[in-house]
Amino acid sequence: MLHLASRSPRRAELLARLGLEFGLLDLDVPEQRGAGEPAADYVRRVAREKAGAGLLEVVAVPGAVVLGSDTEVILGDRVFGKPADAADAAEMLRALSGRSHEVLTAVSLVSAGREAQAAVLTRVAVETMSDDAIARYLACGEWQGKAGAYAIQGRFEAHVQRLDGSYSGVMGLPLHETAGLLRQFGLLP
Known part of the structure; x- marks a missing residue:
């Protein structure tokens, strides 16, 4: 049985596109970058920790497989996580x-x-946004709980x-790479 270790409705929506049944695990895994930890190592570590914490929750389930992401x-060496509030989100969007x-x-x-892992890097170019455009976007509320405030x-x-x-991948679950991992585990043909 496949389990998704995520609170993200977007990840669940994306995983469902692969046509698999899965359970949801609501976990609270700290997402704190270590001092001097390279961004790529940090992202990989957190995904691994989410999956590992999820496996501990379903260890009694025979054949349990857990996906963490x-x-x-x-931007440069700066990692933009989820904004704390609207002011934090505005600062991220200005950057x-x-x-x-x-x-x-x-x-x-x-x-x-x-265990198996994949990582996907995507480059995104954002137009120059006026203060009014940023304020309008913040007013819609989509930024809440989103890495980089969008x-x-x-x-x-x-x-x-x-x-x-x-x-x-930018939405939160790269489907091509995820399908490849699921094939390795015999969950997809």
Whole structure:
């Protein structure tokens, strides 16, 4: 039985597109970057920790497989997690405005005695946004709970000039790579 270790409705929606039945695990895994920890290592570690924490929840289920994922927005050496409030979100959007940044999503699949992981890097170019455009976007509320203070699949998409990589990865679960991991575990043909 497959389990998704995530509170994200977007991840559940994306995973459902693969046509698999799965259970949801509502976990509280700390997402804190260690001092000097490279962004890629951080994202991979958090995805692995989510999957591992999920496996502990379903360890009594025979054949349990748990999927954990983490997505972060990266500009230079700065990792933009989820904004604390609207002011934090506005600051993030001002920093991303008129620039290209990276979105890194890591996916970990674990079962008793087995683990596999994939990571996808996508480059996103954002148009220059006026203060009014940022305020209008913040007013819609989509930014809440989103890395980098935006949802690519929502109103923010109108501000994206170019995307090089995985659209579903920016949403939170790169489907091509996730399907590959699920094939390795015999969950997809």
